[in-house]
Amino acid sequence: MTSLGGSGVRVSGLSFGAAGIGNLFTEVTDEQAYQAVDAAWASGIRYFDTAPHYGLGLSERRLGAALRDRPRAAYTVSTKVGRLLEPVEAGGDDLADGFAVPATHRRVWDFSADGVRRSLDASLERLGLDRVDVVYLHDPDDHAEQAFREGYPALEKLRSQGVVGAIGAGMNQTEMLTRFVRETDVDVVLCAGRYTLLDHRALTGLLPAAQARGISVVIGGAFNSGLLADPGPEATYNYAVASGELLERTLRLKEIAERHGTTLRAAALALPAAHPAVASVLVGARSADEVRDCVRQSVTPVPLNFWQELRAEGLLPAAAPLPVRELP
Numbered sequence: 001m002t003s004l005g006g007s008g009v010r011v012s013g014l015s016f017g018a019a020g021i022g023n024l025f026t027e028v029t030d031e032q033a034y035q036a037v038d039a040a041w042a043s044g045i046r047y048f049d050t051a052p053h054y055g056l057g058l059s060e061r062r063l064g065a066a067l068r069d070r071p072r073a074a075y076t077v078s079t080k081v082g083r084l085l086e087p088v089e090a091g092g093d094d095l096a097d098g099f100a101v102p103a104t105h106r107r108v109w110d111f112s113a114d115g116v117r118r119s120l121d122a123s124l125e126r127l128g129l130d131r132v133d134v135v136y137l138h139d140p141d142d143h144a145e146q147a148f149r150e151g152y153p154a155l156e157k158l159r160s161q162g163v164v165g166a167i168g169a170g171m172n173q174t175e176m177l178t179r180f181v182r183e184t185d186v187d188v189v190l191c192a193g194r195y196t197l198l199d200h201r202a203l204t205g206l207l208p209a210a211q212a213r214g215i216s217v218v219i220g221g222a223f224n225s226g227l228l229a230d231p232g233p234e235a236t237y238n239y240a241v242a243s244g245e246l247l248e249r250t251l252r253l254k255e256i257a258e259r260h261g262t263t264l265r266a267a268a269l270a271l272p273a274a275h276p277a278v279a280s281v282l283v284g285a286r287s288a289d290e291v292r293d294c295v296r297q298s299v300t301p302v303p304l305n306f307w308q309e310l311r312a313e314g315l316l317p318a319a320a321p322l323p324v325r326e327l328p
Contacts, residue, residue, distance in 0.1 A: 001046075002216070002279040002280065003216075003279075004134065004166045004168075004187045004188040004216040004279055005166065005186070005187030005188055005214060005215050005216050006187065006214065007159075007165050007166035007187040007188070008165065009076055009133045009134060009165040009166040009187070009188075010046075010076060011046070011047040011076055011218070011279055011280045012044065012045060012046050012047055012280065013273060013280060013281065013298070014043075014045055014269075014280065014281055014283060014294065014295065014298050015045060015047035015048065015049060015218065015280045015281065015282045015283070016036075016037065016040040016045050016047065016048045016049065016282070016283065016285065016291070017049050017220060017282045017283055017284035017285070018037075018048060018049060018050040018054060018059045018060075018062070018063045018284075019050075019051070019054040019055075019059060019284050020036070020284045020285055020286030020290075021033035021036055021037070021055075021058075021059055021062050021063065021286060022050070022054030022055025022056075022058045022059030022060075022062070022099060022101070023055045023058060023099050023100040023101050024054065024055070024098060024099060024100075024284070024286070025095075025098060025099075025100060026100055026286075027100045028286045028287070030062065030065075032286065032287055032288075033062040033066065033286075034062070034065070034066045035287065035288040036285050036286060036287050036288050036290070036291050037062075037063065037066035037067065038066070038288065039288035039289075039291040039292055040285070040291050041070065041075075043291065043292065043295040044295075045291075045295075046074060046075045046076060047075070047076040047077075047078070047280055048063055048067065048075060048076070048077050048078075049077075049078045049079075049134075049190070049218075049220075049282055050063050050077070050078070050079050050080075050127075051079055051080035051083075051136075051138055051170075052079070052080065052081075052083055052084075052085050052107075052119060052122065052123055052126075053080070053083050053097075053107065053138060053139075054099065055094070055099045055101045056085055056094055056099065056101055056103075056104060056105045056107075057085055057105070057122075057126050058099075058101055060079060060123055060126035060127050061126045061127075063077070063127065064126060064127035064128040064129060065128070068128060072129075076133040076134065077127065077129065077132045077133055077134070078132065078133060078134035078135065078136060078190075079120075079123045079127070079132050079134075079135060079136075080135065080136045080137070080138030080170055081111075081115070081116045081119040081120055081123075081135060081136070081137060081138060081151070081155075082109065082110065082111050082115075082116075082119070082137055082138040082139060082140055082143070082147070082151065083107040083108065083109060083110070083119070083138060083139075084107070084108045084110045084115055084118060084119055084122075085105040085106070085107060085108075085122065086105055086106050086107075086108050087104065087105055088103065088104065088105060088106050090102050090103065090104045091103060098239070109142075109143055111137065111140055111143050111146040111147040111150060111151035112146060112150045112151070112154075113150050113151070113153065113154035113157075115151075116137075116150075116151050116154040116155060116158075117154065117158075120132070120135060120158070120163075120164075131163065131164065131165075132164060133164070133165045133166060134164065134165065134166045134167070134168065134187075134188060135155055135158070135164045135166075135167055135168075136167075136168050136169055136170035136188075136189075136190055137151050137152065137155065137168070137169040137170070138169075138170055139170070139171055139172070140169065140171070140176065141171065141173065141176065144176060147169070148179075148183070148184070152167075152169075152180075152184055152186075155167040156184075156185065159187075166187035166188055167186055167187055167188075168180070168186040168187055168188040168189045168190065169186065169189050169190070170189070170190030170191075170192070170218075170220075171189075171190070171191065171192070172191075172192045172193055172194070172221070172238070173194065174191060174194050174201050174202050174205055174206040175205070177189045177191055177206050178205045178206045178209050181206065181209045181210050181213060181215050182209055182213070186215060187215065187216065188215065188216040188217070188218060188279065189206070189210065189215065189216075189217055189218070190217075190218045190219075190220055190282070191206060191217055191218070191219055191220070192219075192220035192221035192282075193220070193221030193224050193225070193238055194206070194221075195207065195219050195271070195272045195275070195278075196221065196222055196223070196224050196228060196268060196271065196272070197228055197250075197253055197264075197267060197268050197271055197315075197316075198224055198227070198228065198237070198246065198249065198250065199224065200316075200317050200320065202217075202219075203317055203319050203320060204319070207275055207277045207278075208277075210277040211276055211277040215277075216277070216278075216279035216280075217275075217277045217278050217279065218278070218279060218280045218281075218282055219272035219273075219278050219280075219281050219282065220281075220282040220284075221238075221282075222268050222269055222271075222272055222281055222282075222283065223265070223268055223283075224237050224238055225237060225238050225239045227242045227246065227247070227250050228250060228253075228264060228265070228268040229264075229265055229268070231247055231250040231251055231254055231264070232247075233247070235247065235250075249315075250264070252313075252315075253267070253310070253315065256306060256309055256310065256313075257302075257306060260302075260303050260305055260306040260309070261301075261303065262300060262301060262302045262303065262306060263297060263300060265293075265294075265297040265300075266297045266298070266300035266301075266302050267302050267306065268297075269281055269283070269294070269297055269298045270298075270302045270323040271316075271320065271323055273298070273323060274320075274321045274322065274323030275320075275321050276321070281298070302323060304322065307322045307323070308322075
């Protein structure tokens with residue numbers, strides 16, 4: 001277990017991303033969602049991440065229900081603030097925002113102090129909890145001024161009051177996360193899709209800055225939304241169909257991995273996990289089988305020769321720590 005920054009909040013190396021059980025792209029039944037959480041628990045995963053955005057609150061409701069009978073002190077839950085859910089007259093679906101749920105609410109951006117508190121209160125109600133362990137400012141890309149001026153101080157106040165254990169920001173970019181690391185007293189940042197076998201941007205600013213300040217980094221999107229899990233003509237890269245160039249590069253990575261007796265998925269999980277600033281690698285899963293596969297891949301050996309070949313071909317920066325997992 002690893003502590004997030006200096007907060008005392010503890011997480012394990014592999015963590016459960018709950019967007020999938022919020023019907024990301026396709027429907028998941030309640031039973032499938034609960035089985036996915038059960039499989040994560042049985043595998044030793046104790047950190048679960050969710051957000052109001054995921055299925056217009058469905059992810060939070062399902063995660064809360066799945067964890068309800070577990071000892072509260074035994075697990076860590078994070079959720080996010082910045083999008084308030086306002087009821088609307090139901091009509092159509094939410095697929096335009098990526099979720100196969102009825103469009104019963106609309107998302108309203110709000111990083112004000114009042115918005116942060118209202119969002120957290122609503123999340124606690126959906127989760128059925130009286131507290132969460134970690135709260136992230138969620139995707140403040142176009143709301144930087146309000147997020148830094150109002151949202152972050154509101155989280156800092158909640159932390160000082162003991163309402164939450166750790167605070168941070170979660171984004172699909174590195175520049176603003178690096179600013180949070182350098183200019184605020186966050187405990188942790190969640191960086192999605194920017195430290196992977198295909199995208200190394202976090203190596204040059206975010207990860208060194210976090211390491212220097214003792215701030216934890218949670219890495220999400222290790223598969224870049226699918227391409228690194230199962231490369232093919234229909235595979236997605238950061239939620240859009242991958243280009244031919246990216247697919248060709250990924251197939252080359254897969255060929256090298258298999259030649260060295262490992263898998264592309266194992267290498268994709270091993271790379272971020274090896275960086276000393278990274279406290280946990282967040283994997284999204286919508287079924288028990290997906291959870292169990294991720295757990296297997298997370299302990300699959302990845303030999304040193306694989307990483308050395310990637311460096312020789314210019315596919316891995318020299319600054320990346322080598323995540324060697326040899327056979328026992």
